[in-house]
Amino acid sequence: MLKIAIIGLGNRGGKYARQIKNSGEAEITAICEKNPALLEGARVTCGVAKENAFLSDDDFFRRGKLADALVVATQDRDHYRHAISALKLGYHLLLEKPVSPVLSECEEIAALAREKNLSAVVCHVLRYSPFYDEIKKTINRGDIGGVVSLTDTENVGYWHFSHSYVRGNWHSEQESGPSILAKCCHDLDIIGYLSGQKCAEVFSSGSRRLFLRENAPERAADYCLDPCPERKSCPYDVKKIYYGITRHTIPKMGAHIKVITGMPNPKISDLKEALKTSPYGRCVYKCGNDVMENQTVAMKLENGVNANLTMTAFSKGCFRRLHISGTKGEIIGIDAEHKFKINIFGGASRTARVRGGGIFGHLGGDRMLVLDFIKFLKTGEKTERLSTIDATLESHRIAFAAEESRKTGKAVLLLH
Ligand SMILES: NC(=O)c1ccc[n+]([C@@H]2O[C@H](COP(=O)([O-])OP(=O)(O)OC[C@H]3O[C@@H](n4cnc5c(N)ncnc54)[C@H](O)[C@@H]3O)[C@@H](O)[C@H]2O)c1
Secondary structure, three states, rough: OOEEEEEEOOOOHHHHHHHHHHHEEEEEEEEEEOOOHHHHHHHHOOOHHHHHOOOOOOHHHHHOOOOOEEEOOOOOOHHHHHHHHHHHHHOOOEOOOOOHHHHHHHHHHHHHHHHOOOEEEEEOOHHHHHHHHHHHHHHHHHOEEEEEEEEEEEEHHHHHHHHHHHHHOOOOOOOOHHHHOOOOOHHHHHHHHHHOOOEEEEEEEEEOOOOOOOOOOOOOOOEOOOOOHHHOOOOOHHHHHOOOOOOOOOOHHHHHHHHHOOOOOOOHHHHHHHHHOHHHHHHHOOOOOOOOOOOEEEEEEEEOEEEEEEEEEOOOOEEEEEEEEEEOOOEEEEEHHHHEEEOOOOOOEEEOOOOOOOHHHHHHHHHHHHHHHHHOOOOOOOOOOEEEEEHHHHHHHHHHHHHHHHHHHHOEEOOO
């Protein structure tokens, strides 16, 4: 049985733990999580021995190698030191994205993995979801001819954006990284993966329009539950976002409620109590956030193909809309609908329907990533979609270049 350890048992780490357990192909032999309640919850669920459950990352790494591979699911700016420590001990890695918000750190991790002959797979989960998998097969078969342009609109969802990029972990460039990296390295990776092309030149612009202190209504309280007279009309009221949800508001954010309370099995009363003082209970206009709410990235790929990515906070749903034009036809689809249309010029149109899970499991991508990773480590079988660090750093390079372009107002050349 393959042995896997996990560091960071929050939202993502908890999901990977479940997928690893459900696979029946690997066992979780060690875990490290700095929140005692989450550590103990995960320890019991995963059946990990007490001596292999660590509150401190120093203690965990000091114990040496306790598994074949380590899942690194801590926060963005912790990945570097956790990945480097793990590689030095000889762990293969399943590494959450972004690899790091610092390009040189990403490159250092990749170089050390190469030097040690260890595998580092990045959690670019979209590649593994049936929707994108089927689109890749359609392109590979030549159904739409040669790809000439790709347009991807990443609709983050107003409720998701407020949770993660205004109130939450990814609200500050300094603390995590820019939203084009944190949210859209997935999109930049998918564009490169589907086109099979590197990016030669990037131009990007971005904006922040809504979540600004000057937009706070005059009588708005600092916390929704303070109480605030604006709650009834505000779509970002915590009741509408996290509980008391109706079909007109948002999907149930179960895992996010664990993040807010820091508890493995929170009750609604725990959530309400936490929201009185938690960063997630704050007025969305008073969060000190600075990451872009909207950003467009225009890319010229190495073979002259054009690609465009637009990320926006302002959509009701959380979905990506793709339009890929080829010389013989086009693909148009919305990933959350689990289907896309293939229109052949001068020929028939058809709709491809795919299986797939909900948005919180990345449409089935989380599960397939874990299965592919385990299979790869056990058999050495490398699928085309396997998101090795060398294959996926391109997405990060484009994100860093997009940020440079946004800040300087100039196009950035990636290939000369
Ligand atoms: N692949 C994807 O689509 C996807 C989606 C969401 C988040 N992410 C990424 O996954 C990572 C984790 O995100 P999350 O949503 O699970 O966050 P989270 O805050 O829920 O989980 C992180 C966990 O790591 C723990 N932790 C932090 N520092 C630690 C340390 N030094 N030692 C031990 N434990 C420590 C925290 O207590 C927390 O429980 C982030 O890098 C994030 O950007 C990826």
